[in-house]
Amino acid sequence: MAGHSKWANIQHRKGRQDEKRGKIWTRIIREITVAARAGGGDPSANPRLRLAIDKAKAANMPADRVKYNIDKATGNQEGVNYEEIRYEGYGIGGAAIIVDTMTDNRVRTVAEVRHAFSKHGGNMGTEGSVAFQFKHCGQLIFAPGTSEDKVMEVALEAGAEDVIADEDGAIEVLTAPADFEAVKNALEAAGLKPEVAGVTMRAENTIELSGDDAEKMQKLLDVIEDLDDVQDVYHNASL
Secondary structure, three states: OOEEEOOHHHHHHHHHHHOHHHHHHHHHHHHHHEEEEHHHHOHHHHHHHHHHHHHHHHHHOOOOHHHHOOOOOOOOOOOOOEEEEEEEOOOOOOEEEHHHHEOOOHHHHHHOOOOOOHOOOOOOOOOOOHHHEEEEEEEEEEEOOHHHHHHHHHHHHHHOOOEEEEEEOOOEEEEOHHHHHEEEEEHHHHHOOEEEEEEEEEEEEEEEHHHHHHHHHHHHHHHOOOOOEEEEEEEEEOO
């Protein structure tokens, strides 16, 4: 199946994330905390915790920092209780935005997210207003030049739902959230290492933005992503 170009957007996003490593660590620590509290501190029995630890390794977080936060979450250390809340809204040109947060203060978080939307040309929607435009799935993206035939063979054998060749040569593998880990492990065992891998909210259709609109949308996304309580931001804009 053919898909639209995502590679430039992915590289751009990775570059921006590299500039914000400290904030990335903070978000991963929250994810580890919530995952360990919900499913226990044993990664072998807690898939969500395993994914969070994978993120920590990819971000070069020290192992003792990871262990400390698992211990804190499971009661061996004093900790903070985080609540997961999702907000939905619209950006420039009607682009759909989903904002996932983890917070210890719901009132503060909703005020900050609403302010970011309204100040930068977007507006908050109600629950469910844009989520239907996204699919909750596992996603693995391989760089242009990767063998599509090999990816397809291994991924489909391991239980992937779809393999998409983007127009710029990148290859995207989609899975059910529960199958993501098995597919990722099978691909890596075959020597196929994805550039991007995670369980995500994938936009079903994209809105093309350019010029001023693209700049305004990027500014809005940057402001939302920089909020302390924000974990992930998903959108359907192609910038």
